[in-house]
Amino acid sequence: LKDSLYTLFVTATGSKGPTQADFALWDSEEKRRYAMILVTDIRLDVGSHAVVADSWIIPWSNDIQDNLKRGRVLSIKTDAHESAAWRHLLPLFIERCRTWKHKTSCEYLVHNSVPLYPRSGSDPEKAPWCSCGMGVGSEVLRERYGSVSAKYATRAAISPLFAVSYMEKVGGMIDDLAEPTLTRCAACGKGGVPLFACSKCKRAKYCSKDCQVKDWKTHKNNC
Numbered sequence: 001l002k003d004s005l006y007t008l009f010v011t012a013t014g015s016k017g018p019t020q021a022d023f024a025l026w027d028s029e030e031k032r033r034y035a036m037i038l039v040t041d042i043r044l045d046v047g048s049h050a051v052v053a054d055s056w057i058i059p060w061s062n063d064i065q066d067n068l069k070r071g072r073v074l075s076i077k078t079d080a081h082e083s084a085a086w087r088h089l090l091p092l093f094i095e096r097c098r099t100w101k102h103k104t105s106c107e108y109l110v111h112n113s114v115p116l117y118p119r120s121g122s123d124p125e126k127a128p129w130c131s132c133g134m135g136v137g138s139e140v141l142r143e144r145y146g147s148v149s150a151k152y153a154t155r156a157a158i159s160p161l162f163a164v165s166y167m168e169k170v171g172g173m174i175d176d177l178a179e180p181t182l183t184r185c186a187a188c189g190k191g192g193v194p195l196f197a198c199s200k201c202k203r204a205k206y207c208s209k210d211c212q213v214k215d216w217k218t219h220k221n222n223c
Contacts, residue, residue, distance in 0.1 A: 001085050002161050003184060003191060004076050009160060011074060012039040012053060017202060024060065026075040027083045028189055033060040033075065034083065035090065035127070038153065040140060050160060054097075056141055056153035057090055059127035064152050072222050074203065077189050084118060087128040091115045093156040094129050100136045107131060129154060186219065187211035198223060 011020045023037040041054040058064060078086060091114055107130040108114050115128035131154075138150040145153075184191045185207040195205035198212070201223045206212040 001078075001082050001089075002163075004078060004082065004086075005158070005160050007076060007184075008037070008039070008158070009042070009051065009053060011203075013042055020072070020074045020203070022073045024073045024075045025083070025086055026077045027080070028077045029080050030083075035060055035086070036073070037156075037158070038141065038145065038149070039158075045159060048159070050162075052096075053158040055093075055156045055158050056138060056149070057094065057127075057129065057156050058149060058153050061152075064148060074222060075186075075218070077184065077186065079189060087115050087118050090156065091129040093158050094133060094154055096159075097155055097157040098133060100133050102130065102132045185211055187215035 008023060010016045011023075013019070021039045023039070024033045025035045025037070026033050036058040038056045038058070039053045040056065043052045043054050045052045102108065107116055116130065117126045117128055133154040135151045135153065137155060138153045141153055142150040184205075185193075185195060186204040187206055188211050190207050193207050195207055198204040198206075198219070204212075204215070204219050204223070206215065
C-alpha cells in the first residue's frame with residue numbers, strides 16, 4: 001500500500017518523469033478496477049509535516065465510466081490484501097476534508113458499516129464510501145473531466161503512510177525510496193527486483209519479458 005501511494009505521489013508531481021494525474025485502482029486477482037482517483041493539486045500538510053494529494057474519487061461503475069470524459073489513466077495494481085486496505089482507507093481520506101454533512105439516508109447508517117462492502121472482491125459497482133458527498137464542490141472537475149465526473153466525484157485528501165519503528169523496519173527508509181527496485185512489476189506486482197521500463201511510454205515497468213507480453217493487452221490502452 002505504501003508503494004502504491006508512493007507511485008501516486010511521484011507520478012502526480014512528475015518528480016520521476018511525465019506528470020500523470022488520473023489513476024485507477026486495479027484488483028489484480030479479480031482482474032477489474034474498483035475506483036478512479038483524479039488528483040487536482042498537491043498541497044502541504046503543515047500540521048503533519050507532509051503533503052496531501054487533493055483528489056476526487058469516482059466509483060468504477062460501468063454506467064459512470066462509459067460516460068466519463070477522461071484521458072490516459074494509469075492503473076495501480078493491487079493484490080487482495082491491498083484492495084481491502086484501499087476500501088478501508090478511501091472513506092477515511094474522504095472524511096479528512098469533508099465540508100458537508102452526512103444525510104439521514106447515508107449508506108453508512110443504512111448498512112451500519114464503515115466502509116461499505118469492505119472485502120476485496122466486492123462488486124466494483126458498489127463503492128465503499130457513502131454518496132453524501134458526491135458532486136459537492138466538484139465544479140473544478142467539470143471543465144477538465146466533464147459533467148459526469150463532477151456529478152459522481154467525492155473529494156478526498158490522500159496522504160502518504162509512514163512506517164512506525166515498533167511494527168516495521170524504518171532504518172534506511174529515505175534512501176530506499178529512491179531505489180527503482182521498490183517499483184512494482186506492472187504485470188505480476190512483484191517488487192524488490194530489478195525492473196525495466198516500457199520502451200515507448202517509459203512508465204510501466206516489468207520484471208521480465210514474459211510479464212511485459214502478458215500485460216500488453218491491458219497496457220496498450222494507456223501506453
